[in-house]
Amino acid sequence: QSALTQPASVSGSPGQSITISCTGTSSDVGGYNLVSWYQQHPGKAPKLMIYDVTNRPSGVSNRFSGSKSGNTASLTISGLQAEDEADYYCGSCTSSSTVVFGGGTKLTVL
Amino acid sequence: EVQLVESGGGLVQPGGSLRLSCAASGFTFSSYWMSWVRQAPGKGLEWVANIKEDGSEKYYVDSVKGRFTISRDNAKNSLFLQMNSLRAEDTAVYYCARARWSGSYQAFFDYWGQGTVVTVSS
Numbered sequence: 319q320s321a322l323t324q325p326a327s328v329s330g331s332p333g334q335s336i337t338i339s340c341t342g343t344s345s346d347v348g349g350y351n352l353v354s355w356y357q358q359h360p361g362k363a364p365k366l367m368i369y370d371v372t373n374r375p376s377g378v379s380n381r382f383s384g385s386k387s388g389n390t391a392s393l394t395i396s397g398l399q400a401e402d403e404a405d406y407y408c409g410s411c412t413s414s415s416t417v418v419f420g421g422g423t424k425l426t427v428l
Numbered sequence: 429e430v431q432l433v434e435s436g437g438g439l440v441q442p443g444g445s446l447r448l449s450c451a452a453s454g455f456t457f458s459s460y461w462m463s464w465v466r467q468a469p470g471k472g473l474e475w476v477a478n479i480k481e482d483g484s485e486k487y488y489v490d491s492v493k494g495r496f497t498i499s500r501d502n503a504k505n506s507l508f509l510q511m512n513s514l515r516a517e518d519t520a521v522y523y524c525a526r527a528r529w530s531g532s533y534q535a536f537f538d539y540w541g542q543g544t545v546v547t548v549s550s
Contacts, residue, residue: 321472354536356473363523363540364465364473370530375538407473411533416487417463419473 322347322408322420329426335396338423340408341389346418348389352411355384355393358422359404367406368393395425403427430454430539432524437544444514444548450507450524450541458482458502461527463537464509466520466546474520477509478527478534487534491517514548521545 323341330336340347340355347353353371356364366375368384371391381396391410395402408420436448448464463478477488477498486498497510507524522544525537 350533352530352533352535356537363542364537365540366536366538369528369536369538409473409475409536411530411535415532415534416489417475417534417537419475422472 320418322410322418324406324408324420324423326421327424327426329428330395330398331428332398332400334398335394336398336425338393338395338406338408338425340391340393340410340420342391342410342418343389345413346410347386347391347408349413350411351386353384353386353391354409355382356407356409357402357404358407364407398427400427430526432526432539432541434522434524434541434544437522437546439547439549440514441550442515442548445510445512446514446546448509448511448522448524448544448546452505452507452524452526455526455539457500457505461529461534462500462507463525463527463534464498464507465523465525465537465540466518467523467543468517468520471520476522479507511546514546516548519546519548 355368358364371386431453433451464476479498495513499508524541526539
Protein backbone atom coordinates (compact mmCIF):
# COMPACT_ATOMS: atom_id res chain seq x y z
CA GLN A 319 0.00 0.00 0.00
CA SER A 320 1.63 3.26 -1.12
CA ALA A 321 1.58 6.34 1.08
CA LEU A 322 -0.83 9.12 0.23
CA THR A 323 0.71 12.16 -1.47
CA GLN A 324 0.97 15.46 0.39
CA PRO A 325 3.00 18.58 -0.38
CA ALA A 326 6.20 18.64 1.66
CA SER A 327 5.57 22.16 2.91
CA VAL A 328 3.11 25.02 2.89
CA SER A 329 3.28 28.44 4.48
CA GLY A 330 1.06 31.37 5.28
CA SER A 331 0.93 34.56 7.29
CA PRO A 332 -1.09 35.01 10.47
CA GLY A 333 -4.76 35.52 9.68
CA GLN A 334 -4.52 33.96 6.25
CA SER A 335 -5.99 30.64 5.11
CA ILE A 336 -4.03 27.69 3.79
CA THR A 337 -5.03 24.36 2.25
CA ILE A 338 -3.12 21.09 2.40
CA SER A 339 -3.95 18.43 -0.18
CA CYS A 340 -3.83 14.67 0.19
CA THR A 341 -4.00 12.55 -2.95
CA GLY A 342 -4.65 8.85 -3.05
CA THR A 343 -6.49 6.40 -5.25
CA SER A 344 -9.93 4.90 -5.63
CA SER A 345 -8.79 2.14 -3.25
CA ASP A 346 -8.34 4.54 -0.38
CA VAL A 347 -9.19 8.27 -0.39
CA GLY A 348 -11.55 8.11 -3.36
CA GLY A 349 -13.31 4.96 -2.28
CA TYR A 350 -14.45 5.89 1.21
CA ASN A 351 -15.48 8.95 3.21
CA LEU A 352 -13.00 7.94 5.90
CA VAL A 353 -10.19 10.47 5.60
CA SER A 354 -8.64 11.82 8.78
CA TRP A 355 -6.12 14.57 9.55
CA TYR A 356 -3.56 14.76 12.36
CA GLN A 357 -1.50 17.63 13.74
CA GLN A 358 1.93 16.91 15.20
CA HIS A 359 4.13 19.42 16.96
CA PRO A 360 7.87 18.61 17.23
CA GLY A 361 8.54 15.88 19.75
CA LYS A 362 4.85 15.38 20.46
CA ALA A 363 2.27 12.74 19.66
CA PRO A 364 -0.11 13.24 16.74
CA LYS A 365 -3.48 14.80 17.52
CA LEU A 366 -6.68 14.04 15.62
CA MET A 367 -8.03 17.19 13.93
CA ILE A 368 -10.54 15.89 11.36
CA TYR A 369 -12.21 12.51 10.87
CA ASP A 370 -14.60 11.08 8.30
CA VAL A 371 -13.50 13.81 5.84
CA THR A 372 -15.31 16.73 7.47
CA ASN A 373 -15.93 16.06 11.18
CA ARG A 374 -14.07 17.83 13.98
CA PRO A 375 -13.55 16.13 17.35
CA SER A 376 -14.74 18.00 20.39
CA GLY A 377 -12.27 20.71 21.35
CA VAL A 378 -10.76 21.24 17.89
CA SER A 379 -11.10 24.79 16.62
CA ASN A 380 -13.63 25.45 13.86
CA ARG A 381 -10.79 27.13 11.98
CA PHE A 382 -9.94 23.61 10.81
CA SER A 383 -12.10 22.10 8.09
CA GLY A 384 -11.88 19.15 5.73
CA SER A 385 -13.24 18.28 2.31
CA LYS A 386 -12.81 15.75 -0.47
CA SER A 387 -13.18 15.61 -4.22
CA GLY A 388 -12.51 12.39 -6.06
CA ASN A 389 -9.18 10.91 -4.95
CA THR A 390 -8.00 14.11 -3.25
CA ALA A 391 -8.84 15.27 0.27
CA SER A 392 -8.01 18.69 1.66
CA LEU A 393 -7.45 20.29 5.05
CA THR A 394 -8.09 24.02 5.28
CA ILE A 395 -6.93 26.15 8.18
CA SER A 396 -8.42 29.62 8.30
CA GLY A 397 -7.27 32.56 10.40
CA LEU A 398 -3.76 31.11 10.73
CA GLN A 399 -2.20 31.40 14.16
CA ALA A 400 1.37 30.89 15.30
CA GLU A 401 0.41 27.75 17.23
CA ASP A 402 -0.83 26.12 14.01
CA GLU A 403 2.79 25.71 12.91
CA ALA A 404 3.27 21.93 12.91
CA ASP A 405 3.38 18.87 10.71
CA TYR A 406 0.07 17.64 9.32
CA TYR A 407 -0.70 14.10 8.18
CA CYS A 408 -3.69 12.74 6.35
CA GLY A 409 -4.86 9.16 6.75
CA SER A 410 -7.34 6.97 4.94
CA CYS A 411 -8.79 3.54 5.29
CA THR A 412 -8.00 1.13 2.51
CA SER A 413 -9.82 -1.66 0.76
CA SER A 414 -7.80 -4.17 2.81
CA SER A 415 -9.02 -2.90 6.20
CA THR A 416 -5.74 -1.15 6.97
CA VAL A 417 -4.85 2.51 7.26
CA VAL A 418 -2.45 4.43 5.05
CA PHE A 419 -0.98 7.84 5.91
CA GLY A 420 0.35 10.65 3.81
CA GLY A 421 4.00 11.63 3.92
CA GLY A 422 3.24 14.73 5.97
CA THR A 423 3.22 18.47 5.32
CA LYS A 424 5.21 21.00 7.30
CA LEU A 425 3.18 24.15 7.89
CA THR A 426 5.18 27.32 8.50
CA VAL A 427 3.44 30.42 9.85
CA LEU A 428 5.46 33.35 8.54
CA GLU B 429 -9.47 11.50 30.70
CA VAL B 430 -8.15 9.00 28.17
CA GLN B 431 -4.52 8.12 28.77
CA LEU B 432 -2.22 5.79 26.85
CA VAL B 433 1.27 5.25 28.24
CA GLU B 434 3.82 3.23 26.28
CA SER B 435 6.92 1.55 27.68
CA GLY B 436 9.48 -1.05 26.74
CA GLY B 437 11.46 0.74 24.06
CA GLY B 438 15.25 0.75 23.96
CA LEU B 439 18.37 -0.12 22.02
CA VAL B 440 18.51 -3.62 20.54
CA GLN B 441 20.84 -5.32 18.10
CA PRO B 442 19.68 -6.42 14.65
CA GLY B 443 17.97 -9.79 14.92
CA GLY B 444 17.00 -9.14 18.52
CA SER B 445 13.62 -8.90 20.22
CA LEU B 446 11.71 -6.33 22.22
CA ARG B 447 8.28 -6.23 23.82
CA LEU B 448 6.39 -2.96 23.95
CA SER B 449 3.55 -2.30 26.38
CA CYS B 450 0.80 0.29 26.49
CA ALA B 451 -1.19 0.98 29.66
CA ALA B 452 -4.66 2.39 28.99
CA SER B 453 -6.92 4.31 31.34
CA GLY B 454 -9.91 6.64 31.26
CA PHE B 455 -12.08 4.52 28.97
CA THR B 456 -13.49 1.00 28.68
CA PHE B 457 -10.44 -0.63 27.10
CA SER B 458 -12.21 -3.85 26.18
CA SER B 459 -14.68 -1.95 23.97
CA TYR B 460 -12.16 -0.59 21.47
CA TRP B 461 -9.85 -1.77 18.73
CA MET B 462 -6.28 -0.74 19.47
CA SER B 463 -3.34 -0.09 17.18
CA TRP B 464 0.40 0.49 17.02
CA VAL B 465 1.65 3.26 14.72
CA ARG B 466 5.33 4.06 14.22
CA GLN B 467 7.38 6.99 12.99
CA ALA B 468 10.95 6.56 11.82
CA PRO B 469 13.33 9.46 12.57
CA GLY B 470 12.42 12.44 10.41
CA LYS B 471 9.77 10.41 8.57
CA GLY B 472 6.00 10.15 8.43
CA LEU B 473 3.53 7.95 10.25
CA GLU B 474 3.15 4.26 9.43
CA TRP B 475 0.38 2.06 10.76
CA VAL B 476 1.89 -1.18 12.09
CA ALA B 477 -0.83 -3.41 13.53
CA ASN B 478 -4.24 -3.48 15.13
CA ILE B 479 -6.28 -5.81 17.28
CA LYS B 480 -9.99 -6.25 17.80
CA GLU B 481 -11.71 -5.58 21.12
CA ASP B 482 -11.58 -9.23 22.19
CA GLY B 483 -8.30 -10.05 20.47
CA SER B 484 -9.95 -12.35 17.94
CA GLU B 485 -8.79 -10.39 14.88
CA LYS B 486 -5.39 -8.92 14.16
CA TYR B 487 -3.96 -7.14 11.13
CA TYR B 488 -0.40 -6.15 10.26
CA VAL B 489 1.43 -4.04 7.71
CA ASP B 490 3.22 -6.32 5.25
CA SER B 491 6.72 -5.31 6.41
CA VAL B 492 6.22 -6.75 9.92
CA LYS B 493 4.12 -9.84 9.17
CA GLY B 494 5.68 -12.93 10.70
CA ARG B 495 7.98 -10.86 12.92
CA PHE B 496 5.66 -8.75 15.10
CA THR B 497 2.73 -9.94 17.21
CA ILE B 498 0.10 -7.66 18.68
CA SER B 499 -1.81 -8.79 21.76
CA ARG B 500 -3.87 -7.39 24.61
CA ASP B 501 -4.89 -8.15 28.19
CA ASN B 502 -8.31 -6.61 28.79
CA ALA B 503 -8.22 -7.52 32.48
CA LYS B 504 -5.14 -5.33 32.86
CA ASN B 505 -6.13 -2.66 30.30
CA SER B 506 -2.92 -3.31 28.43
CA LEU B 507 -1.77 -3.56 24.82
CA PHE B 508 1.43 -5.25 23.71
CA LEU B 509 3.67 -5.53 20.68
CA GLN B 510 6.16 -8.39 20.57
CA MET B 511 8.85 -7.55 18.04
CA ASN B 512 11.22 -10.29 16.87
CA SER B 513 13.93 -10.42 14.19
CA LEU B 514 14.32 -6.68 14.44
CA ARG B 515 15.93 -4.77 11.58
CA ALA B 516 17.52 -1.35 11.32
CA GLU B 517 14.45 -0.15 9.40
CA ASP B 518 12.28 -0.88 12.45
CA THR B 519 13.97 2.00 14.26
CA ALA B 520 11.19 4.43 15.15
CA VAL B 521 9.00 5.97 17.79
CA TYR B 522 6.18 3.51 18.42
CA TYR B 523 2.81 4.97 19.37
CA CYS B 524 -0.10 3.17 20.93
CA ALA B 525 -3.39 4.53 19.59
CA ARG B 526 -7.10 3.92 20.07
CA ALA B 527 -8.58 2.93 16.74
CA ARG B 528 -12.07 3.77 15.54
CA TRP B 529 -13.88 1.78 12.88
CA SER B 530 -16.70 2.63 10.55
CA GLY B 531 -18.50 -0.55 9.60
CA SER B 532 -15.87 -2.90 8.19
CA TYR B 533 -13.18 -0.27 7.80
CA GLN B 534 -10.56 1.09 10.14
CA ALA B 535 -11.29 4.80 10.07
CA PHE B 536 -9.06 6.87 12.36
CA PHE B 537 -7.13 7.10 15.63
CA ASP B 538 -8.68 9.38 18.23
CA TYR B 539 -6.20 9.08 21.10
CA TRP B 540 -2.43 8.54 21.02
CA GLY B 541 0.20 7.81 23.64
CA GLN B 542 3.42 9.81 23.91
CA GLY B 543 5.43 7.08 22.19
CA THR B 544 8.39 4.86 23.06
CA VAL B 545 11.64 4.89 21.13
CA VAL B 546 13.00 1.71 19.55
CA THR B 547 16.52 1.79 18.13
CA VAL B 548 17.87 -1.20 16.22
CA SER B 549 21.63 -0.92 15.84
CA SER B 550 24.81 -2.85 16.45
